[in-house]
Amino acid sequence: MGEVISPMEGNAPSFPTSVLDAWNEAALRLEDYLRAHRVRDRERLLRLNLDLLDEAHRIHAAEPGRTPLDVTMELAADRIEAWFSRLADETVPSDSQLAARARGAWFASGLHREWPTAFLDPAPPAALVAAVRSASMQAGPALEFSSLIRAEVDYGAMENLAEGTWQQFSWAHVLRAFVIWVAIFFAAYGAYLQFFRQP
C-alpha cells in the first residue's frame, strides 16, 4: 500500500497512490474522449468530466473488481450513445446504428459548433433535435430499379468455328497424339540405327 492522499476538495474518497493513478488515467482518457466529440467549451468539458467521474466512482464502489478506466469509459460510451440515440429518435431504445447516424450529423453538420454547451444535455434544445433529425448523410437518392438485359450479339461464323473447336478440343487428345508421335520418332530412329547406319 502506498501513501494515502486526501483529495483537496469534493467528496471523493481518499485513495492510495496506485489507485489514484488509475483514476487519473480514467480521467485523462475521459477528457480525451469528450474532446474527440469536439466539446470545446472548457466549462462544459470540466462539468461533464466531473459528473461522469462521480458516477463512475459510485459504480466502481459497487464493482471494485473492475478498473476505473473500464468503468468510466463504459459509462461515458453508454451515456453518449443513449444521448445521440434519443436525439435521433426518443421513441426507440438506445441503438448503436441510430446513435451513429446522429453522431455523424453532430459532426458533419457542424452542430457541435452551433451548440457548444449542449453536448450530453439531458434536455437538448428543440432546434438541435430538429437539426439532427433533418440532417441526413444521404448516400444516394431514392432507388428506382431498372432491370438491365444483356445485349444479344451474333458473333457470326467465328463464334461457330470457335465453339466447334472448344467442344472437340481436349488436352487428352493432344497428349495422346504427342505420345504416339514420340513413339513413332524413337521407333524410326531405332530402325535407322539398326538397319541403315553404316558400321
Place this chain on the structure above:
Amino acid sequence: MKPFRSSDPLAETASLRQALFLATGGGITIAGAWLLFDTYRRDEFTWLEGTLLALFVVLFGQIAFGFAIAFWGFVTRLRGERFQIMRSLDGHATDAPPGSTAIVMPIYNEDPARIFRALENMLVSLRATGHADAFDFFILSDSNQPDSWIDEECAWVSLCSRLDAYGRVFYRKRRVSLNGKSGNIADFCRRWGKRYRYMVILDADSVMAGETFVRLARAMDANPQVGLIQTAPQIVRGTSVFQRLIQFSTHTLGPIFAAGSNFWHLAGANYWGHNAIIRLQPFMEHCVLPELPGITSADRHILSHDTVEAALMQQAGYQVWFATDEPGSYEEGPPNLTESLKRDRRWCQGNLQHFWFLFAPKTGFTNRIHIFFGLMAYLSAPLLVVFIALNAVDFYAKERRAILSAQIGGLTDTWWTSLLLLGLTLVLLFASKVFGLLYTLPRARRFGGLWAVLAGSVIETVSSVLLAPIMLYYYTKFVVLTLLGVKVTWKTQNRSDSAIPLGQALREYGLLPVLGAVLTVATLHWAPVLTLWLSPLLLGWLLAVPFVMLTSSDRLGQWLRRRGLLLIPEEINEPEILRGLDEPPPALVRPATLVATPHYGLLQALLAPFANAVHISLLRRSRVHAKHKQDYLDSLAARLLADGPDALTRREMMALLWSSETLAALHRRLWRAGETELHPWWRFAMRHYHEAHSARHAP
C-alpha cells in the same frame, strides 16, 4: 436551339470522307507494297519474301492509315470543320435548364484527396453556371483498401458539409466488386439510371469544367439522335518527364489526330470510357455488355467496355460523336513508363477481346475500323518482331548468295528502291509530328514561345524514337501472354508521381540492354549492314534503363518546366478548374505525427468518434447474426487490438469494416482498454491521436 441538320448530308459526307480516307491509307499501302515487291521480283520470288510482303502490307498499312488520319486532320484544321457536334449549339444561347444528368465517377483505391478536391472544383464550377440543379454527382467506390474506404467516406461527408451538397453529391460503396468498372456503372444504372436523362462518366483523374457539363447536356438535348458524345480530354498536371512528354505530345499532335478521326468517322466515333456524356435510356436498353464466346465466365467477361458500348449504341441507331474541340475536359497521364505499361497490359487484353466483334455481322463499318485499329495497336508489335527476324534471315541469305555468286550489281539495283521505301516509311512516321508542329507554331506563345515549341518537339521526337523499341518488346510480351491465356486483374493505377530507382529499373527493364547487346554483337558479326538498319531498335534497347529512370524523374521534369521546355497552355495560364488539386481536403489532412503512419484509415474508423459514426451509419445493419460469423469477427477484433493491424490481412480488415456491430464494439473496447492491454501500435496511435486532436478543428 436547332437540332443537328438532317442526317442525309451527313451520311453523304461521311461516305465521301471514308472513301477519301481509305483511298489515302490504302493507296500509300499499295505504293509501299509495290516498292518492296519491286525489290523482291528482281530475283526469284521466294516463300520467305512472300511472307515478308504479307507482313509488310499489314504493318505498313498501319503507318499509312496513321498518316491518313494526321493528313486529313491537318487539312481539316486548315479548312475548318463543318461537322462538329458542339457546333449545333452555336448561336442558340438559352437559359433553360439542361436535361437531368448524373456525373458518375467509379473509383478504385485512387488517392481520395485528389478525387474529392477535383469533385469540389467541379461542383463549384457547376454552381457558377447557375445550372447545378440539373446535375448530381455519384462517387461509386470499389475500393478494397481499408484506408482508402475510410478516407473516401470522411472526405465525402466533409465535402457535403462544407459545400452544403447533401442530396447533390452521393457516395456508394459496393460490397461485391462484380465486373470491375463496367459492373460498377451497370450497378448505378440498375439503381438510379431511370432518374436521369444523361450520364457523364469520369475517371478518378478526370476533371471537367461546369460549363463543359452544361454544354454537353445541351448538345444532347438539341440532338436526340445522339447517344454519346466523347470529349477529347487534355492531359495535364504532369510533373515527371514522362508525363510532361505525353502532355506536350497530346497538346501538339492531339488536335491533328482528333480532327483527322472526326473527319473520317463523323457520327461513328469511338468511346474512351470517360469524359463522355451518354444518353441513359438507350444505354440501359441496348448497351448492357454481352457475353463473349468462351468456356469460362472469365473468358466471357468483356474487359474493355467502351468500344463495345459505342458499337452497341450505334447498332441501336444512335450517333456517337467526338467533340474534338470542346474545352474544359482534362485527365492526367501515368507518372512513368512502368505505370503506363501496366495500363497497356490491361488495354491489350481488352482490345484483343474485341476481335470477336470484328466479325460480328451487325458491327457497323466505323466500329469495325475502330476495333481493327485497336487490335493492331498491340498485334503489330509481335508482327513487327517476326518481320524484323525474317528480314534479317532474308538479308543474310541474300548477302551470302551475292558473295558466293559475286552478284554485287544485283543487290545494288535494289538498294535504291529499298532506300526509297525507307524514305517513304520515315516520311509517314514523322509527318504527323510535322503536321502537329505546323499547327502549333502559330499558337507558340501559348506553349512558351517559338523556341520552346521547337525544342519541345525535338525532345518529344527523340524520346518517342527511344521509347518505341521498349514498347515493341512489351507489347509483344503482352500479346503473347494474352494469347497464352494469362489473365490480368483490375489493378489500381498509380496516378501519383513516382521516380523509378536503379534497382527497379534493372529488374523491370534489365533484359532489354542485354538483348540489345547480344543483337548488336550478332549483327556486327554476321551482317554488319543490318546493325545500321536496326540501330534505332538497338539504341532503344541499349538505353532502356537510363531512359526509363530519367523519364520517371520529377526533378528533371520540373527542371524542364523551369527552363520553359515541354510547356503546355494550362501551365502558362492555369484554368480555374485545375487550381488547388494538390491540396488535400480538410478531412484528409493528417496530424503531423501521423503522416507516415500506415493503417491511418483504420485508426480513424476505430478511434475517431466522427469517422466511426460516419462509417457505421453508411453500413447496412446485419440482418442475420450467425454465431460462427460473429465468433470469427470477434476473434479478428481481439487479434487487431492485441497484435496490431499488421497481424490482419487486408481481407480480414475489410471483413471487420463491413460489420457495423463489430465496429461499434471495437470503438468502445479501444477507448476502455488500458495501455497494457493494447499492442504498441495502438498505444502509439492513441497517444498521437490525442495530442493532435486537442489542436485540431472539426471537419
